[in-house]
């Protein structure tokens with residue numbers, strides 16, 4: 001395994017080694033690593049073509065007969081090797097005249113100890129000669145034109161294991177040995193090596209033929225006589241030999257396949273596959289294998305060619321295994337590296353994308369480019385003063401340090417500045433008919449509101465442009481103020497943006513913070529423009545009546561600057577610090593009461609009040625709008641449900657009596673949710689075990705179910721399995737309260753039946769869906785008793801009826817007084833005082849002998865004591881109540897009144913005529929008394945609101961007195 005890893009490492013460095021000679025690599029060529037050893041063998045110092053196939057040609061192309069010596073066969077080539085070596089070191093050493101040399105003449109040679117590996121014939125090997133004497137002798141022998149030496153592998157030091165690399169100084173030790181001692185440490189069989197070059201202590205050898213030491217000649221340097229060895233004779237056509245050699249070749253190929261290092265060489269080899277000789281093939285195989293030095297020595301010593309081939313094959317097979325492991329290791333490492341590389345690449349891409357998007361905080365150029373690009377489309381329409389600011393800020397951005405806080409401030413500022421829709425307007429649609437259609441589509445009734453919107457559109461059409469206006473929709477909750485705002489935007493094809501200012505007390509919310517603050521933001525209006533991307537949206541400002549008092553500045557004044565058409569053409573947001581033109585924005589405000597809207601604001605608004613809906617209107621809204629939208633939201637089909645008129649009416653009158661329809665919407669949603677559950681349950685129960693009907697009798701379910709199962713299929717045959725029983729079906733429809741299921745055809749197959757479940761909501765089961773009606777104390781008395789009169793009040797929630805009750809506490813001679821309760825406000829308390837005084841005066845006038853008020857202590861109470869009440873409009877009701885008690889006459893049945901009264905008995909106008917009228921209708925009042933000044937308000941009411949009401953308009957209290965008590969001859973006993 002260690003070998004495989006080392007091999008992988010070296011292979012990856014191969015290209016470096018072959019293109020430029022690396023001194024470190026040179027040093028390590030005698031290492032134990034096989035590839036390096038082989039590398040060493042092909043290395044030719046100072047020769048640019050170090051990977052020349054020359055060596056292989058010599059090796060495999062020889063046509064020499066068995067046992068022939070490649071050097072002897074090719075003396076010319078040997079000369080060339082020598083010449084190349086000489087050329088190489090000609091600069092450093094004296095030129096050597098090449099001569100033809102016969103190795104067989106070489107019988108006495110210097111013995112070179114090889115520490116790491118034997119030298120194979122035909123292979124190069126650089127070695128380092130540390131013994132100066134030996135080196136000098138080698139140089140000398142070259143000069144004597146006998147550049148040969150014997151290369152012998154050093155034997156293992158006794159008691160050591162060559163496989164363990166311990167960093168021992170074996171090399172040093174071997175050069176310390178001399179003569180016989182050294183000879184004993186050398187293997188007998190070695191290689192006749194030609195010295196091709198000597199550079200310093202580096203000697204490059206090329207192996208020629210096998211030799212054996214016969215005698216010691218000289219001790220220092222070690223010189224020996226040698227015998228030239230020849231391979232044993234072999235049969236070149238022997239099948240076994242052939243087969244073995246082919247196996248060596250194919251193994252070699254396999255090994256080389258996995259090793260790119262040797263791929264070129266194997267090509268050279270295969271080109272000459274027919275010309276090899278067996279001994280050389282065996283040597284080649286062993287030489288390139290990763291075998292250790294002793295295994296290699298075994299191959300060197302083997303003179304039987306077949307045995308040598310077998311040995312070589314063994315070593316190659318081992319090498320193949322190592323190659324496979326090497327490949328696996330390489331692959332694993334490659335995968336790891338490629339994974340890391342992938343991550344690196346992705347990171348780089350991410351950086352590039354961030355840069356492109358300008359998200360890279362430190363990339364100023366990208367940021368500037370982003371801002372400029374954003375501005376490009378708006379440049380022509382953008383006001384020059386804004387362009388100038390943007391340019392200045394862009395220049396500033398370039399100068400700032402990316403990590404500084406000011407850089408971030410500038411960047412955010414530019415982000416806002418460039419994101420606003422400078423001069424971009426959506427095309428307005430002034431088509432009145434289309435607008436009318438849209439308004440009608442979305443809302444029932446609200447005729448005056450719609451009319452006003454259409455007027456606005458018409459003016460816009462004639463002028464060609466619509467001036468920014470402030471419309472204020474006021475009315476109780478749930479009357480559709482917000483939703484009509486949305487419809488107006490749709491009708492005008494303007495973008496819609498809504499924000500609520502209820503409870504808003506910080507001016508910065510409207511006008512933005514100064515840029516210098518940390519986390520500074522522009523105001524709501526700038527946020528709106530960025531959001532809608534047009535400069536003429538419809539902005540709905542909700543709950544303007546609930547604008548906060550303000551702890552930092554006055555929000556009302558800020559709103560004024562925002563809304564006032566005179567000022568908002570140059571609205572200045574603190575954050576943006578450049579004037580914005582808001583004159584094209586259409587502002588629609590909503591409020592529950594107009595009284596609390598700051599008067600400068602109110603003054604600039606066009607108030608459109610939505611009073612609330614009467615039962616009839618609610619019926620329409622519920623049927624045509626709320627039911628429809630809720631049904632769709634619940635995924636229920638129209639044919640699956642039926643809510644009867646009576647049920648709807650009951651829902652409106654007994655559950656949702658308030659002015660708006662939000663509660664009605666909630667109740668309808670509640671009903672539909674329950675219906676959805678019933679339908680789903682029923683399907684789940686009906687579907688798998690289908691109720692059987694085999695006997696052909698019509699099944700009548702008259703239990704509590706409200707479900708109507710309608711046959712829509714007339715399949716034939718009988719239902720599978722079992723007989724139908726009416727009570728079984730009843731059980732399956734346990735949620736229902738009445739039902740009728742009629743299976744008309746005999747023998748109906750269950751699979752062919754498609755039943756449509758229909759849930760019926762009527763008066764009988766309404767409580768199952770919405771519970772018991774909420775108790776409403778609106779009509780406490782059927783016939784009002786003496787001292788009790790019904791008044792009409794107006795609240796933010798709409799109009800309502802209220803009773804004024806007066807009772808006698810005690811008779812106290814000359815100590816007539818009035819005590820009031822019912823959480824009355826100051827105005828109402830004063831009203832009661834006025835009423836007491838005036839009632840006394842009227843009684844005195846009508847019945848001078850009656851000292852009732854002078855001698856009686858009275859208590860006046862307004863029920864719903866928990867609800868605070870105020871306002872002057874109950875004045876006339878209070879007088880009537882007091883006079884009723886004083887005269888002991890109940891007022892006329894089904895009468896309600898409202899009106900402020902002065903001390904002289906004059907009746908002053910009141911507000912909320914529509915709301916009060918609607919409330920009176922809800923309270924089943926037949927006769928209403930209003931101040932004369934309110935006649936116009938009443939006349940303007942829709943016919944359906946006024947329908948069936950007897951209304952009297954009065955200027956003076958006497959008129960009320962006559963109306964209230966005229967019909968009642970009957971006095972209380």
Ligand SMILES: Nc1ncnc2c1ncn2[C@@H]1O[C@H](COP(=O)(O)OP(=O)(O)OP(=O)(O)O)[C@@H](O)[C@H]1O
Pocket residue numbers: 442443444445446475476477478479480481482483484590591592621625626661662665
């Ligand atoms: N005339 C109408 N026709 C159809 N739907 C209506 C009508 N009036 C109100 N609605 C519906 O009643 C619901 C409540 O309306 P919306 O939220 O607009 O009330 P609001 O007046 O803005 O209430 P608040 O003052 O509480 O904000 C909406 O779903 C709206 O569509």
